[in-house]
Amino acid sequence: MSTTTAPRAGEQPATDEAGPLLEIRDLDITFNTSSGPVHAVRGANLEVYPGETVAIVGESGSGKSTTAMSISRLLPNNGKVTGGSIRFDGKDITSVPLGQIRALRGSEIGLVPQDPMSNLNPLWKVGSQIDEALAANGVAKGAAAKQRTVELLEEAGLPDAECRAGQYPHEFSGGMRQRALIAMGLAARPRLLIADEPTSALDVTVQQQILDHLDTLTAELGVAVLLITHDLGLAAERAQHLVVMYKGQIVESGPALQILQDPQHPYTKRLIAAAPSLASRRLVSAKDRGAEGEATGSGDGGAAPVGGSDAPAASADGGAAAVAATAAATPAAKAAASDADTSGSGRESTGTDADIVIRAENLTKVFPLRGKVPWRSTPFTAVDDVSFDLRRGTTTAIVGESGSGKSTVAQMVLRLLEPTSGRILFEGRDIAGMKGREMMALRRRVQPIFQNPYGTLDPMYSIYRTIEEPLRLHGIGDAKSREAKVRDLLDKVALPAAMMRRYPNELSGGQRQRIAIARALALDPEVVVCDEAVSALDVLVQDQVLHLLNDLQAELGLSYLFITHDLAVVRQIADRTVVMEKGRIVEHGTTDAVFHGPQEEYTKRLLAAIPGGSIPLAGSETIEVDVDTDVAESEDARAEDVDPHHPLGGDPEDPFTGAGHV
Amino acid sequence: MIWYIVRRLLQMIPVFLGATLLIYVMAFYAGGDPIQAIMGDKPLSPAVQDQLRAQYNLDKPLIVQWLIYVGKVVRGDFGVGFNGRPILEQIQTAFPVTFRLALIAVAFETVLGVIAGVISGLRKGTWIDTTLLMISLLVIAVPTFVIGFVAQFVLGVQLGVVPVNVGRDASVVNLLLPGFVLGIVSFAYVLRLTRTSITEVATADHVRTATAKGLSRGGVISKHIMRNSLIPVVTFIGADLGTLMGGAIVTEKIFNIHGVGSVLYQAINKSESPVIVSVVTIMVMVFLLTNLIVDLLYAVLDPRIRHAK
């Protein structure tokens, strides 16, 4: 499998003038935990040359941050470098006294940390936190430091820097804080900047601005950047050299484009296949993949796969519309009443009201915000005159950045919030007036899935109790039939029935999200509101869950209202897209139309900001994603462990594997 | 900031009224007969009882009685004791003594508690941490009055380095040991709280960022760990003043200090309800006031509170 061999320690003269600025050799890092030592990083090799950007890519727990933090000895107390060496500027700094490391911190090695919300001390003014970095590294003191701080903040792209320097972190937005952290990291002009997921907590447009700015700045200053990210697209866009980490080991490293276009290690292939930012079309459900095996996999192909056998064929006036019809056609059998209108793409524009499960009409939500004086509140319009339809069996995505009001819309659809004005119709009936039994019936038919996998399950409830709760609440079945139903639901979300007796704290984020899906499906709902349902998951897991959601839609005829900030995900899952900004709908149309012919400036900006969107992926069709057959563990593969429909989970014959979503 | 202060002040009014009502009702009505509560167990003729009823407004509805009482309290009129001396006068001489005692106790618990807590928190798991924790546990478990006797016995009686009784000479030097005894339980709590708080803040992201900036360890500790972790300690010390007031009664009894606590103790012995009510009311007022100051201090320390409207 491996085509190139690793440069081993000692092959290169480390003290060479043109040598690497940072050279990590055979690095082992071990954490002492209550359950014994954990080898977080094993045998890692990487080097960063002056002025270049190297990205370490990996999922959470891959050891990427640990590797980076070990350089300037910022590991938590229970973590230690247990082997290998770290050389900075030709000097071995693995075990020099702490004082020497401290001399490097800030002035030679800067850090831009991950979470802007927690990385500034809330009790000190932003300016003084940069002042102290200047003072600590002997750059400037007192008034001179203050002056320099303002310059640095300006340089980091913070408007009105002089005034901002005197403010506290809580008066800053996330993006502004991140700019302040960049100013701080670069304050003493280090030669190496470690940027640990510097923008992962920010909106895409802000992310792009900040990364652009960081790029220009580091290029001007000749600073080398070690970029830590989970986003392959972003890494490829920003770095010349990629290092892919997986479970504490470096599995592949090399020039960014080469890795992206010719990945060698199966893990890298897997990662590239799953990266949503690199995908360009809607997912096709396993059912349709099976039924229409010979259909073309190209993005704008004309042939439209047909879902249900009794549904008329779709017309072929656009890839996305056809794909949308695929998903739409399946439940057509169920919704017999609308049979006449279910033909092809026509339903996108001419479908009757009978197809519309949920219609939002002129939704407006105004929150009273505390004003300058306590007794007077200022109204804040979170959602402003929003109207959209969700058609049966399809997915409508509401996409927007933070503060766009998208989640408020979701809450109103779920009737967790009452709209200030406007109404929400469920199958033509206003949900606002519903009470008692009628309301319970609505609850059964509209279910949510939330973002945070760690908050979505009650930690005190076993998995069985979690999934059974809705059945019990609605008085459905007896103990025996409920258990059968729970088993069935676990099977649907591709989890083993043995999971029933477990508790959420034993599960990974992706598994918890599957349980949340199972719970949402327990009442056989028609509509599922996914509020950032996959946003918190690692790429591969996200990909798996997206496939699962898509397959369930085809199988059960579900309609999804998909709330997300991630346009790349929208493209994979949605038939129609609603773009929101500051409470208003900016653009609204089929996903294809929105992605290929955006009308509004804001939509264009959003699209342009998807990281990695511009990367030329040579021969994306040719990337053969290896299935588990050559994987060490595959012989004891338990079918229930993985989504059987997942391209990496089995089905090696499936022609859509790999190509389907690259 | 201004609205924060205004809000805290406004919130204090119902709390003050409620607390006085609570004390009033409890003292005069919990036992059934308010006259007996006032006069203790002395046998009284019906005529005297009626006179007392009128004197103490007991012939009026409870709410009116209480309002009259609050009105007097606000004007600083706390009534007279059995001995005919105004209660306020008795407290006036006692108050500075107790104030000094409490100040010594607070200074001791804060300074030593925070220092020990910081050492313990930064050296978590080492022998010094374990030792300090054990000491704090022992101090909490052994009641103040036992620590008081033992200290008095060993240092006063056997070694003779401190006076056994403070008596009339309530100078700061003489109050050192009683202050130490009064503050020792709170010292243990401050230590434990500081330790928890320090360990929490020490692993915070912004502390790592500060380290990455190149700050010295001392700079990181003093500027980024200490200040952040002391905020909950400040709140605790404010709330702890209540414990100190209860403790002052005990400490003043042990060392024979003529403070507010001993006024209260004597009133308890004589079942002199009006004095008890007045002294407790004053203590509650002081307590509320210090907590207000602590809240304001909190706002000074934490800009997020300051800016909240």
Added chain:
Amino acid sequence: MRSDQTARSLRPAAEHFVAPLDETPLQKVDAVDTTATPRSMWGEASHNLVRNPVFVISALLILLLLFVAAFPGVFTQYDPTKGDLSISNQPPGDGHLLGTTRQGYDVWARVLYGTRTSLTVGFFAMVISTVIGVVIGAFAGYVGGWVDEVLSRITEIFFALPLVLGAIVAFTALSNGVGTVTIALILALFGWTNIARITRGTVLSVKYQDFVTASTALGAGRLTNLAKHVLPNAIAPVIVTATVNLGVFIVAQSTLAYLGLGTGSVSWGGDISDAQPALRNNPMMLFYPSFALAICVLSFIMLGDAVRDALDPKARKR
């Protein structure tokens, strides 16, 4: 993209490293671990607890104290309330294990029977204060709005009266006879505020969690949610505080007894007060009840510490 920048020329030949597959085996995405035994939060907590020596020691001590409190007669034949002046101030030994007091009481018997008073007051006060505190705190935090304002002010009113001071006022009013249960009630009346504050805080943090919202979206009512999701998740810190409170109530009761506000029944605080004048001649009279009191309080504080460690969400894997 920065790939066109000149900086990259510093890197020598662009090597493409691929780890050998046998050294970096690929695992299934998000595989389910079916080997470990399932464990609920409480299951895991108790698993950790029984391995914690602090817990084991304090729990054993508390069991012993409970047994002594329930059956003090098993350990002594003397009645602690019957003084015999003919055997006043006897040294230890000779039938009286720890000697006798000036009034001729058997010290050992008084220490044993004092356990009963302390534990009864402590337990009753702890249970009552916890119930009051949880109810008020939970409603304040869960309902919010003006209910929260009112309940928070009520909490502050009781908080403004420190435990011992409040108890003194109540005590003097009830001059004619205060039983053990009454004293527990009085202590509970002024000792519930920290429980209420903690409950309010944790309820506030739990009530906005997604699993509560999810339950609402499933059709669960507000009270169902409070009882089934919010409270069970908010209760852990309450248990810890209640355990420590038990120790605090025992100290408060002995302080009151020391100040002469006793119940009439045998209590350590009262005995310590009685032993004080004889400190010079017979310091052991002071030592025995003090030691018993310290052990008792220490047990509950240590138990609270151990439970806190076991329930600490940070110590649990997510």
